[in-house]
Amino acid sequence: MIEHIERLLKSRIGLDAESIGRNVIERAVRQRMAALGQNTLEQYWTTLGGSSREQQALVEAVVVPETWFFRYPESFNALASLALERLVQLAGSRPLRLISLPCSSGEEPYSIAMTLLDAGLLPNQFHIDALDVSDKVLERARHGLYGRNSFRGEQLAFRQSHFHEQADGFLLDARVRDCVNLRTGNLLDPALFAGQAPYDFIFCRNLLIYFDRPTQVRVLELLKRQLQEDGTLFIGPAEASLASQSGLKAIGRQQTFAFRLTPPRPAPLAAQPSTPRLRQTPPPVARPVVAARPRPRPAAPAPTAPAAAPNDIWQEVASLANAGRSEQARQHCEKHLQAHGPSAEGYYWLGLLSDVQGQGEQACAYYRKAIYLDPQHREALTHLATHLEAQGDASGAQRLYRRAQNTEVDKRD
Numbered sequence: 572m573i574e575h576i577e578r579l580l581k582s583r584i585g586l587d588a589e590s591i592g593r594n595v596i597e598r599a600v601r602q603r604m605a606a607l608g609q610n611t612l613e614q615y616w617t618t619l620g621g622s623s624r625e626q627q628a629l630v631e632a633v634v635v636p637e638t639w640f641f642r643y644p645e646s647f648n649a650l651a652s653l654a655l656e657r658l659v660q661l662a663g664s665r666p667l668r669l670i671s672l673p674c675s676s677g678e679e680p681y682s683i684a685m686t687l688l689d690a691g692l693l694p695n696q697f698h699i700d701a702l703d704v705s706d707k708v709l710e711r712a713r714h715g716l717y718g719r720n721s722f723r724g725e726q727l728a729f730r731q732s733h734f735h736e737q738a739d740g741f742l743l744d745a746r747v748r749d750c751v752n753l754r755t756g757n758l759l760d761p762a763l764f765a766g767q768a769p770y771d772f773i774f775c776r777n778l779l780i781y782f783d784r785p786t787q788v789r790v791l792e793l794l795k796r797q798l799q800e801d802g803t804l805f806i807g808p809a810e811a812s813l814a815s816q817s818g819l820k821a822i823g824r825q826q827t828f829a830f831r832l833t834p835p836r837p838a839p840l841a842a843q844p845s846t847p848r849l850r851q852t853p854p855p856v857a858r859p860v861v862a863a864r865p866r867p868r869p870a871a872p873a874p875t876a877p878a879a880a881p882n883d884i885w886q887e888v889a890s891l892a893n894a895g896r897s898e899q900a901r902q903h904c905e906k907h908l909q910a911h912g913p914s915a916e917g918y919y920w921l922g923l924l925s926d927v928q929g930q931g932e933q934a935c936a937y938y939r940k941a942i943y944l945d946p947q948h949r950e951a952l953t954h955l956a957t958h959l960e961a962q963g964d965a966s967g968a969q970r971l972y973r974r975a976q977n978t979e980v981d982k983r984d
Contacts, residue, residue, distance in 0.1 A: 572612040573597060576619065576629075584630055584704055585759050585786040592886060599632035631705045638678045639723045640685075640730075643776070645826040646805050647682060650772065651690040653803055653829075657771055658696060660801075667697040668799075669772040672758065674701035677712025677751070678721055679774055681743060684750035685733050694750050700770075702756030702763075709753050715743035758790050769799045776828070777807035791817040795832060804830045808926035812953035815972070821957060826931050888920055897924050915945035922954060931958060949975045 577588040577596060588596055603625070604615045619625050641647055654667055661667070667687075671680040680701035687697050703709050718740045722730055734741040756763055758778075773794055779787045791813065798804055806814055806828050811821070819830035884907055891900035901924045908917045922937035935958050941951040956971035 572616050573600070575616060576600060579619065579626070580630070580633065581783075583626060583759075584757060585782045585790070586633070587781060587783040587786070592889075596633055599629060602632050603629050627704075627706065631707045638675045639721050640678045640717075641682045641724070641726070642679070643808075643826070643828065644724075644726065645824070646829060647686045649822075649824050649827040649829055650683065650805075651686050654687055654692065654697070654772070655690060658692070666695065667692075667772070668700075668768060668770045669697060669774070670700040670702070670770050670797075671774040672700075672702040672756065673705075673775075673778055674703045674709075674712065674753065675705075676708045676717075676721075677701065677715070677753070678717070679776070680712075680751045680753075681715075681747055683772075683774065684747045685729055688747065688750070689729075689732075694746070697750070699751045701751050701753045702758075703753075704755065704757050706755055709755060712751075712753050713748075715745075715748045716740045717743070758793065759786075764793075764797050767797075769797050769802065771799050771802045772805070773798055773802065774805045776805060777809070779810045779813055780807065787813055788817070791819075795819070798832060800832060802831070806830065809923055811926075811957040812950070815953065815957055823962075825962065885916065885920060888924075892924060892927065897927050900924055913940070913944060915941040915948050915951070918944065919948060919951045922951065926954070934958065946974075 573593065573596065577586075577593070580586045580588070580596065600612070600615065604610070604612075606628075607615070607618065607625075609615050609618065619629065657667060669683055671683060674680045680699055683699055688694070701712070703712075716737070716739065717734075722741070730741060733744050733747050735744070736742075775790075775794055779790060782790065794804060795817065803822065804814065804819060808828050811828055811830075814830045815821070818833050820833045822829045822831055884903065888900045888903050891897070891903065901921065904917050904920050904924070908914065911917075918937045918941040922934045922941065925931075925934035925937060935955060938951045938955040938958075941948050942955065945951075952971045952975040956968040956975065959968040959971065
């Protein structure tokens with residue numbers, strides 16, 4: 572019966588059950604059964620199938636938001652300068668259009684609004700849409716009252732500027748809240764953007780990692796269609812290789828995880844002989860940082876190489892990272908390496924966790940270690956290639972992308 576519920580969630584919000592762990596779905600189902608006073612899965616399945624309201628309640632029980640203000644601060648620094656450049660290009664013809672999806676309880680779209688206001692933009696110079704499938708978190712966003720968990724890190728000057736401290740939390744200024752249009756929306760709804768103009772900036776971070784590969788491709792194509800020709804897409808660090816595979820190009824600012832549409836190449840002159848082009852994008856699916864589906868991988872070729880780690884250790888690391896507990900996830904990886912010796916999988920995970928924490932140089936070092944131990948580690952190859960591309964090393968990125976592509980071809984053969 573749980574399998575039926577998993578399929579329903581996948582059809583409704585594109586959720587890949589393995590990305591969050593089936594135990595998360597089972598726990599959410601038990602919570603909803605208790606709330607309804609039901610004792611059997613069969614009874615709950617009957618209720619679920621006949622009630623769109625209960626389906627939404629289950630979605631909200633499964634999708635536990637983990638976000639905070641100015642998460643990935645480099646991306647907001649980039650947004651400030653890019654927005655000013657874009658305004659000059661528009662020359663007052665229209666406001667900037669931005670969107671955050673999923674927006675969860677509002678920390679991301681409100682961070683966008685504060686960024687633009689602090690950069691000197693007036694509220695009538697930009698329009699921010701914010702979408703989420705959960706009515707519950709949207710209501711929290713509309714209220715604009717946040718606890719201390721929404722404020723992380725040491726750079727909290729914005730809290731003094733845009734919030735009023737109250738007994739039960741920090742209330743966001745109405746001036747900032749009024750800049751954001753919050754509404755319910757599902758990226759899998761084909762009519763979601765019907766009749767809407769494309770956006771200059773799209774924030775869609777740490778969503779693709781919850782989807783299976785076909786849904787990732789479908790959503791990325793939708794986002795590309797909804798992006799202005801010279802617009803910018805901000806994604807999560809674990810999704811950078813997916814963006815590169817989809818034909819997007821990193822803008823070249825480190826730790827921003829920002830991409831643009833790759834301009835089409837001019838057609839060759841008729842008099843010139845056509846030559847085959849090397850594919851510049853890596854093959855399907857790089858493993859996401861918080862939604863990994865661990866797969867067995869051959870041991871390193873050295874005779875003393877340790878046995879492959881059991882899948883559950885990496886699933887535990889994924890669960891910790893997904894809950895925002897990156898440091899604990901890192902400790903699990905390091906403890907496993909100390910106990911079992913070097914492994915490509917362990918270094919790959921440390922690379923992803925370093926990416927999440929904004930430690931790009933350290934992430935690259937870990938990816939290189941993973942590739943040294945497993946030269947065919949496709950995900951490490953694609954993630955390292957994305958970093959090289961962002962650093963302006965196009966030829967180095969190209970070489971790694973080709974290696975990753977050859978690895979996929981070898982696997983298919």
